[in-house]
Amino acid sequence: MKPFMNILWLLFGGVFVACEYLVSSLLMMITIIGIPFGIQTLKMGMLALWPFGKEVHTSPDSGGCLSIVMNILWLFLGGIWISLSHLAWGVLLCITIIGIPFGMQHFKLAGLALTPFGKEIVDI
Secondary structure, eight states: OHHHHHHHHIIIIIHHHHHHHHHHHHHHTTSSTTHHHHHHHHHHHHHHHSOTTEEEEEOTTOOTHHHHHHHHHHIIIIIHHHHHHHHHHHHHHTTSTTTHHHHHHHHHHHHHHHOOTTEEEEEO
């Protein structure tokens, strides 16, 4: 069932979300300062490409206070807007019964978009 849902996800907009994350990741990696943020955006793009069957967990070696500082910077530099857009899409998709699984994936992406540093994506 997971591969079928992932294919539907790709057909109904997942490809566009993943491409947006990929382009923004490449643009962030142009500068040395933007590389850590580009890596986190790339992580979100990989999850946006194939979200069903994956979960986001806090990494045991999350980096301590550096991870907290980077998450705060991320939050103020655009993470809140990315998270709010995923929340809006999640609410819109959850209006219909058919859209609930896709809305739940947007909620998962919203949580990761809010604080991506110190998180890892694992297969379930």
